[in-house]
Amino acid sequence: MSEVERVPDERAAALEVRGLRVALPGAGEVLRGIDLSLSPGECLGIVGESGAGKSVLARTLLGLAQDDSSARVTGDALRVAGTDLLAAGRRARRRMRGRDIGLVLQDALQSLDPLRTIGAEVSESLAVRGVARRDRRRMVLDALEAAGLPGGETLLGKRSGELSGGMRQRALIASAIVGAPAVLIADEPTTALDATTAVHVLDLLGELRDRGTALILISHDLNAVARVADRVAVLDAGRVVEQAPTSRLLESPAHPTTRALLAAVPRGPKPATGPSAPSGSSASAPASPEFFLAAQGVTRSYDGVAAVDDASVEVRSGEVLGVVGESGSGKSTLARLLIGAESPDRGDVETSSPAPRVRLLPQDPLASFDPRHRVGRILALSRRDGAPSEEELLAQVGLDASLLARRPATLSGGQRQRVAIARALAGVPDLLVCDEPVSALDVTTQAGVLELLTRLQRERGLGMLFISHDLAVVRQISDRVAVMRDGRIVEQGGTERVYAQPQHPFTAELIAAGTPGPGATRRS
Amino acid sequence: MSAVTAARPSAGRWTALGAGGTVALAFVVVLAAAVAVPWLLAPVSPLAVSPADGFAPPSPAHPFGADESGRDVLVRIVHGARSSVGIGLAATALGAGLGLVIGFASGLGPRWLDSALGRVIEVLFALPTLVLALLLVAVLGSGTGPSVLAIGLATAPGYARILRSRVRTVARGDYVAYARLEGVGRARVLLRHIVPNTLWPLVATATLGIGQAVVWVAALSFLGLGQEPPSPEWGAMLGAGRVYISTAWWMTVFPGLAIVSTATALTVLGRRLSGATA
């Protein structure tokens, strides 16, 4: 196969895709006629749920899908930075990578080789092309600086595990841009990062776009996309169902898939349907006695480091307390202290009397199910007197009774979480502690589970502790909210009050990280 | 994370056998028959001498040939299964049983016990199995009983290690923690969750272990420290036939094949089981 010459005209599209179809062995046709185009200095966001074909699209644009001889890639046009990927042979496609197109994946801990130094990783695309060692070092330092890591020399000898999450991701980006490629694909670049760090990385991507790189941002997170993308394409089952400038797509979506996606994104305050007001007063659910669970100045340390430091919170019947914070802030430890799985080093955990029945919704429901048990047995074992039957429990969480005979490992993530809710309900609880229950779910599934939890909580007047790193989710469900950082509670109060007038700077930072405007970082 | 954890296809307990597993299972069934009722499969005495047939090569009359005293090799292999596999089975039962006790004591007991037992296990594991077995044989002498004891005690640290690790993982796991949180008593948690999740994987490991034990039993006999000729134990046959290897290769090759096949079949079966019960 002859190599097609690079097109020198700079105003030409950096990326042009027409009628792209990709069929993979075992999966059938994954992409069914994709049309996309991208100019230098422009950012195209690609959103869609898992299984829509986003990653396959990324691999095809890189020319990697074609390397599998049993894959079929066809179309009218597939031109990336001047190379015709439909006509080019294996060698030509490989040469294009790193030089004309770069890739940034999520979670640099996995995406950078943990056994190699940062210097080696960032310079790889140069080494592949035979760039001289002296030049390489200079280009690597330049790339690290462009990625927001100015003190590059000290990093060269380190390995990815020695860097913080944000720095790692920047190093990963540096490794993709060191060859100054015209096109950059970022596939979920901020998913593994804390919200505040993610914002900085997205801003960096925006800067790269402003300097002329054509950027494709693949993400499930509409907020991230809204922050950086000029246009957005919605992918569903291998087809682009809608493509429009960002602001228009977000404000007036045309396609039902887009509308469903947008509707599922948590936004705004807790819906006020039903009798309870969102300001923190106790529920008017019929005749439920007042239970509470309170932590008073609890501290818990591991290996000399305080995971929870002098924290005081209270969970009451009929009210939802949200606990929000980044990873490592101590949210889970606080939950464990409250339910009695751990004892505090200092401080007390008090309960009302009679003591409330507390049940947990764990972060990883699959691990909390005995792998030998089927759903029916799991529910039966957790039932207490006065609980409805197993079939009824499933019905209450919106699942069919046929799931009773299944094993949890064969269920989807959303189904598992619902079974976990059913199991908690089987214990006829007074208070529910929910530890990141929706973090691992797709946006639409997440919305369904949140709606279920809210409804159940209202109907039964349950008290609830809801832990999440996602402020928007917490806002949707909580009456009061506590913000945690490094083990301390930096702010606590009614959700809307905290949201509108944050007292602590960290709270303000969190809120800012969660609210983009379309093109918020664009320099005009 | 954006991805919904994909649903896995329903995995039944026994459907994972596959082609290899089925063959292995069939072999093990035949083996079990040879151990239980060898006279049904080979109605001739394995000790019956027949000098006229001395060193007869494989033929329709003697499919695996005959040894120096004219005894049919195939017959001896069938009857020898009782010694080779039987001793291996007994040794594994001993080793796994001891490992079970130690593993549970260590994983569920007080922390000091866990530490102490852990150290002891590591120390014993510092000796290669055969070396440890030879040591025990030097103490106990040779023969059937000592072989069982030697191999059993030598493999016990290995089982103890595996079980201790497994029990600790299960006992510290999320589903046990959740049950305790619900107020389920310790005894019930033990019976309902810990024991089933530990015992079944042990079955798989022990199946593998029987295969290895058979090899070690044969090794002991080969070294002159286990069964002695004229016992039809496979290792002893190998040891005896070694001298004649250039003239009567069938005396060594076929007993060895029996050992290899047994060990392979049990290993394959053990792996399939662990895939299905893990």
Next chain:
Amino acid sequence: MLPAARWIAARIGRAVLVVWLVATIVFFALRSSGDPLEAILGGPGSQAGPDAVAAARETYGLDAPLAWQYLVQLWRIATLQLGDSYARRQPVEELIAAQLPGTLLLAVLALALAWVLAVAGATIAASSRGRAGRAVNAVIGGTEIVSTVMPQFWLGAVLILVFASTMRWLPATSQPGDTAGLVLPVITLAVPIAGFLAQVSRDALTEADAAPFALTSRARGAGETRVFLRHTLRHAALPALALSGWAFGNLLSGAVVVEVLFARPGLGRLLQEGALARDVPLVIGVVTVVAVLYVAVIIVSDALELAVDPRLRRAKRQSLAVPETAVGS
């Protein structure tokens, strides 16, 4: 103390503990197995006069209380005086020193060969793609299983049969210093280990090849060769490296059988003869040396692992890496 020095000190401390416990167990085990005088005086059934008995008792210090004998034994081991062999009337250290090099040579060569075979197998399996690749992988997988359960005394016998008796390329028995005679014993020793190492390497290779960092590397324009040599191979070698300690133990076990089979003098054969004759000092000496060797190899392989994978510096690893399917070595 530097962290490295502390790590070494901890390891050596544990090694000493191991050796001490082993020596204790051996001592009491052998003492409880019958009167050592029997073994000294030439085995059961020998008719020795009361003078010979008394003289033997005095020479070997057997009239002292058991606890004293135990302490003496420990002291002797610590100062590397391992006493005299009952059966051969020679100092045990001399006997061991004479046989140690031969066994070590066998073990080291076998480990090297096992590594080569394992890496070759994993590489071939990884570089075959498509339908042919699946067949190749199945064959290699099957070979691995069989080789891990292959009894060494049988493999050795078959090799002797084919290469020595039938084709007469290589000798069946050998003496130290005889290079051609090393080939068959080394191969016999190496095969089961190669099977285990190949299994873990192949699994690790497949996993590494599908990992995100491999995709990133390919996206930078690296070809398959580069991805293999500079990325996945290193990851694949890690579990095999971790297993090398256990593998060495297995080799020492195997050496006993192989040395007997090929009639090579060495530590293994010494151990077997000692066990047969119930020669207490000799068995204690050999087993102690084996324990020391084993622990030394583990320390070396741990150090190598730390050098290759800096992630381990942060984790607290205590126990020995062992293949999942092995209940012993």
